[in-house]
Amino acid sequence: MWKALDIEEWQERRRSDLAGVGAAVAAIVEGVRKDGDEALYRFTKEFDRIVLEDLAVTPEEFEGAYEEVEDSLIESLAEAEAHIRRFHELQRNRSLWLEEVEPGVIVGVKTTPLDRIGAYVPGGRAAYPSTALMTTVPAQVAGVPEICVCTPPPVHPLTLVALDIAGVDECYRVGGAQAIAAMALGTESIDPVQKIVGPGNVYVTAAKMMLREHAEIDFPAGPSEIGILADSTADPAFVAADVLAQAEHDPHAGCVLITTDAALPAKVGAEIKRQMKNAPRRSIIEAALGNSGYVVAADLDEAIAAMDYVAPEHLSIQVADPLSTLNAVHNAGSIFVGPYTAVAFGDYASGTNHVLPTAGFARVFSGLDVHHFCKTSSVQMIDREGLEWLGGVVETLATAEGLHAHAESVRIRRRKKD
Amino acid sequence: MWKALDIEEWQERRRSDLAGVGAAVAAIVEGVRKDGDEALYRFTKEFDRIVLEDLAVTPEEFEGAYEEVEDSLIESLAEAEAHIRRFHELQRNRSLWLEEVEPGVIVGVKTTPLDRIGAYVPGGRAAYPSTALMTTVPAQVAGVPEICVCTPPPVHPLTLVALDIAGVDECYRVGGAQAIAAMALGTESIDPVQKIVGPGNVYVTAAKMMLREHAEIDFPAGPSEIGILADSTADPAFVAADVLAQAEHDPHAGCVLITTDAALPAKVGAEIKRQMKNAPRRSIIEAALGNSGYVVAADLDEAIAAMDYVAPEHLSIQVADPLSTLNAVHNAGSIFVGPYTAVAFGDYASGTNHVLPTAGFARVFSGLDVHHFCKTSSVQMIDREGLEWLGGVVETLATAEGLHAHAESVRIRRRKKD
Incomplete structure (x- = not known):
């Protein structure tokens, strides 16, 4: 079984066959779009064999989770969280840089966190508290104010302790394609997010790819x-x-x-x-x-x-x-x-x-990093000196592209006397 | 016509109706997938009303383009190119940073350019040399070795001069959804690219969204x-x-x-x-x-x-x-x-x-920037001192997640005497 490989052929087989689950995932997405929360309860019963009473994990459950986890484990999670936070802080950009590239011409970049993101944390048979940290801590370091987590039931106390250590308190017990659909489209209980990150099985990945017009994703993963x-x-x-x-x-x-x-x-x-x-x-x-x-x-x-x-x-x-x-x-x-x-x-x-x-x-x-949770705006500030310096180029090129009002928007400023 | 607006309703109408062109675009994509170059000639005849003799712009055409463009315009393009290059150089990351966060634990990020990208430059009735610069210069600053440009025929000399000033010499006279399909899937003449950037009409945008499993895109634009x-x-x-x-x-x-x-x-x-x-x-x-x-x-x-x-x-x-x-x-x-x-x-x-x-x-x-043309790899280097410092956390958490061989991969190193 440990054998010589043809790597081209090997890699061909690594790509998940998303097409194979396309119809099933499309039906789940359509169910969530139409029926909202009700579809989440229905699919959880069908796929996870669990009859949920409610979707959102309560503050009491977060608190209670600590009692079910050994102290040494809590300490290790806290240590891992601190290391993850430190590395992602090293990646963070200045929120605004400006540079005067010529007299009167200042350019720069402003970096702003997203408003609301969704993190998918696998679960079910096993607990992945490390993935709970990996998906939420970079979003926090980026400054995202709303972090929504979905993870399949039964939700393990380890996952809740990890989320709590990371400082995340919005968590829903729903997994699979239905969780991705809920975060991308929104339901009565779950507000839609701007971007969905985190690993999952082929159903989760297919749903992420399918819903990219509604919520951006990190990347396809297998x-x-x-x-x-x-x-x-x-x-x-x-x-x-x-x-x-x-x-x-x-x-x-x-x-x-x-x-x-x-x-x-x-x-x-x-x-x-x-x-x-x-x-x-x-x-x-x-x-x-x-x-x-x-x-x-x-x-x-x-x-x-x-x-x-x-x-x-x-x-x-x-x-x-x-x-x-x-x-x-x-x-x-x-x-x-x-x-x-x-x-x-x-x-x-x-x-x-x-x-x-x-x-x-x-x-x-x-790989997932702080930049996945931010977007940038370029910035320019041009004064009268810069206007003279750059104006000619704009007038020439705008005229060549037939965009006369562009040229005029520079000319009207150059004509201004004060 | 200059009136008070309800911005929510206004924005609702800003979103292009990609679904409306979905079937047409899917047929074009399928045609290119099946027939390659032949489909590009066919669709160009059908949509651009132009019978092409060949797809690739020749070195002689690039050279000849300068004779059809005024000197002042060439100078303005060169000046614009220099400014665009300067701004994007300011954005560029170090290609590798490493930081020792604890004795024996070094972490960092390595940034690498993509291998081959595609730039879509609109054209047809007008010339957009500025867009030729905006889509290719950041890729060059990022260090992308292969930059493939598609632009609808007839290709304007201004566009060719702009590409030449930017140092790009691979350009095909094909536009619309068929150009996106060609760059995403590849044809006899056009090798597939890893990512497609640049603005376009609703057909171009729909094709970019449809082919994201084959080539990543910058973002949807209208x-x-x-x-x-x-x-x-x-x-x-x-x-x-x-x-x-x-x-x-x-x-x-x-x-x-x-x-x-x-x-x-x-x-x-x-x-x-x-x-x-x-x-x-x-x-x-x-x-x-x-x-x-x-x-x-x-x-x-x-x-x-x-x-x-x-x-x-x-x-x-x-x-x-x-x-x-x-x-x-x-x-x-x-x-x-x-x-x-x-x-x-x-x-x-x-x-x-x-x-x-x-x-x-x-x-x-x-917006489009240098980072769109790079990807990063995180890096870690841990020596025997770092191994002792971090090993316990890994063993504890891996064991809690039921991943015993993970814990063992640390233990076997800690046991090593030399």
Whole structure:
């Protein structure tokens, strides 16, 4: 199952088949559009097998959640939240910069948070408090005043504690395509949002793509994946540990090792076998290893080029000179440099965001960050001196484009005497 | 025709009816998908009434274009290009920043340009060399190696001179939804792009929205518009000149004056009447004034709130203290501060980008900028010291989420002796 891969063919299979669920998702969206809250109760009963009494999580439930979570876990969540906040604060732009580029000509950019965003936090069988932090903290750092969270029932106390630590108190117990439709279109209980972020299954992703005219999204995302760039200096045990950590996420997870060392794949394969013996999620790992394997490259340049083609969600760099490889790679959601940087650090604790583009989308999209929750306005301030300096260019070009009133709007100002 | 407006109702009408052209656009997209170049020739004959001999503009045509354009115009284009380049260089991020946030824990962000983008430059009846600059220069500043331009035939020499000044040499004579389909899906002559930017009519916008699974886009855009925030210190002649400049773009253009001075709308109305007498594009202006008007607000706060609702593509601030109003507004594509800052400066010469969100989309989207042509990867480097410092949090949280191999990937590194 740990085998040589054709990466083009491999990546072809990584793209989720959104078309396959299109009709089902369209019906859910239409149901929510027509019936609002009533559709959310109906779909939750149908898909989650849960009869809800109400949608919104109450303040009492948030408070009560702390009693069901161990103190050490609360402390770890608080620490992770602080690290995530710190990293995203480092990304934040000045809210306004202005620069006088010529006498009388000032230009700049004003950055403003969005008004209301929606975060989708997966749940159901498991709790993902880390995703609750990853989707909401950057929005808070950006200054978004209203953050709306949807997560499938039953809502786990860990998720509520994470949201509370992040300072978020608007949470609805609804998941799947119906949650995306509710946030994009609005219902009696859920006000519509401007943008929806967060990972989800193929139904969630298809609904996000379908409703982009109503609410912008972060990016399409599919099953999690890792790419490992390694040479003969890589530790096979560490590489195998990161492969297993990736594989345990999901039977559809994928792992690709691209190496210049022809002997490494077998060593990693042996380590995978050894380490997975006691893995509690062994059957998931075995399924995911079916979507995984290795490529042996002639040299590091070829290996890097192949990895740029893969554009993995997570990229682990395990080579002798990792910094020059970091400089050379183009496409990856998040990059983990050197032997001790386990990918799990990015999932929880280094502060970087774990909501990342998959399936090659890292060629085009950035992982979730503060900028996803802001928009910018360009600014210009021109005085009479700048008017003289720039006016001629505007008059010439506007006239050439046949836009005479544009030229006149400059001329009328130049004629003004005072 | 210059009348009081209900801005909610006004904005409702600003949204282009993309659904209305959906079937036509889907048929064009399907044609290009099936027949490639042959479909481009067919649709160009059908919609542009032009029988093309070839799609790609040749190096000789680029060179020959200079002979058909006046020297003063070439100089103005070169000056505009330099200003646009300068402003977008001010926006550019460092290509990599790293910060040691704790001993042994380094985090950062790597910024990388996209590989290949598509720019749509409108044309046909008129030439828009300024849009050729606005869509390609930011991509160049970002470092995008391949920039593909599509513009409807006949391609105007001014457009070719502008592209050449910007340093772009890949240009195809095809417009409309078929151009978007060609860039998103690829044909024999046109390689597919990762992202498509630039303004267009409702067919172009509908095609961009429809093909977002294949190529990301800048944002949905519709007819151009201006919002003017003014008090009793505003010069009615300047306000009217900016209204007329906006109105001459397109019969669907829209202008909204929101003012605290109840006497201003009539003064502006009189100035509009006076100035439009000699306007060469009078019939277009008259049609656009039908989509235009004013709102009188009780005070400046109310005026600003109303303008934030409008979220205009262009916002002109004509009040006594324009800087504090600049700080207070949230939503606008580009902001023009003070009496001498005609909106036409942003269209051509101040260096800011004129490809901007319309119809209220400035609440969520930024105008075109360098960041549209880049994506980022987060980075982390953790050594043995950092491993000890962060390891506990990862082990605790991974275990709580049931992801044992995640915890193990940290433990195996902590156990390592060397």
